[in-house]
Amino acid sequence: MTITISERRTSGGGRRRDELAAFLRSRRERITPEDVGLPPAPRRRTPGLRREEVAQLAGVGVTWYTWLEQGRPINVSTQVLDAIATTLRLDPVEREHLYRLSEVAVPPEPDVASALTEDVRTILAGLGPMPAVVANARSDALFWNDAYAALFPAVTEAPDGERNSMWQFFTLPPCCNPCVNLDEQVAESVAMFRYRYVRHRDDPEFQRLVQRLVDASPRFEKLWRTQDVAVPKPCQKDFLYPRVGKVATRTTSFDLSVRPGTRMVVYTFVDEASRANFARLLADPSLARPDHAH
Incomplete structure (x- = not known):
């Protein structure tokens, strides 16, 4: 099957969003409620924080963050990514990786x-x-x-x-x-x-x-x-x-x-x-x- 240029771009964008979704989930799942000062929940189906908890701590809408983690093609600002990176406790390399997957300008490099x-x-x-x-x-x-x-x-x-x-x-x-x-x-x-x-x-x-x-x-x-x-x-x-x-x-x-x-x-x-x-x-x-x- 021949793939047109527009289809290649869509396919590439889809792969990038899939990587972004997988990356966010993996970072969220490694953080416990106790790590961020939340009371432990007795019954959790998945490890780590819930999406709504990440959204609350980062100060963004639950629906918006859910769409981001699902890999939907939504716009994202530097300020929002900074808040998410801080909430997920990303190190400098992980933070840069998040920016590149989100197709947002990478912040200035550290000293x-x-x-x-x-x-x-x-x-x-x-x-x-x-x-x-x-x-x-x-x-x-x-x-x-x-x-x-x-x-x-x-x-x-x-x-x-x-x-x-x-x-x-x-x-x-x-x-x-x-x-x-x-x-x-x-x-x-x-x-x-x-x-x-x-x-x-x-x-x-x-x-x-x-x-x-x-x-x-x-x-x-x-x-x-x-x-x-x-x-x-x-x-x-x-x-x-x-x-x-x-x-x-x-x-x-x-x-x-x-x-x-x-x-x-x-x-x-x-x-x-x-x-x-x-x-x-x-x-x-x-x-x-x-x-x-x-």
Whole structure:
């Protein structure tokens, strides 16, 4: 049997609502009346809370909540989902899952930096002399080791809101931008940036960053309008510091489980000359700083 486009959409929406219904039931059934301060009921046909109890605790109508749990195609607001998530005692991952199943914009992500484990920080520090940074999906630098700070002080010494590799690559004046193969990498970098953006399009901070880049950089705006998208992959980034020489690197990213989109980016040197030049830079990080100001 041939399925039309509209039927595919209906089928997909039906599967999503079925998953939403099953998820809500499973979360409701794991909570006892005593957990939420209700008197225990002597005879219950099903474990956990009743639908009417969830509705009462969340401050929503019993009929409306019943329809939601039955997977009916009804509209739902952020405020209502928040109330239900609180009532069902959902953790951050479960709350995000509820939002996505409900097709509602996911709330802003919690502070990723505070969630990084000590093990991740130890690994980051131990990677020296290879530069390494922990970044989020927006390419904000969250934590880095001394080698990364020596390689790219424009990022690590930037003020809040500008400690972002995409921002620095596209807004630094050419005389102060150490990335010398930007012309080769820029189109693919924007395409990979869009790949991450699409997966976090509900993040208002991501939306603001894109708009700031569009406003600040004609080159970024032109590339952004192409709508090109590419899966993130290792790429070569070549840095040139007049007082040190060229440092050619390859970047490799490792996803971290602390939050979707959070990754550790490690820079490896492509040749011995780059390794030697970087050793001089690491010994004296001031050699990377421009000899002038704007």
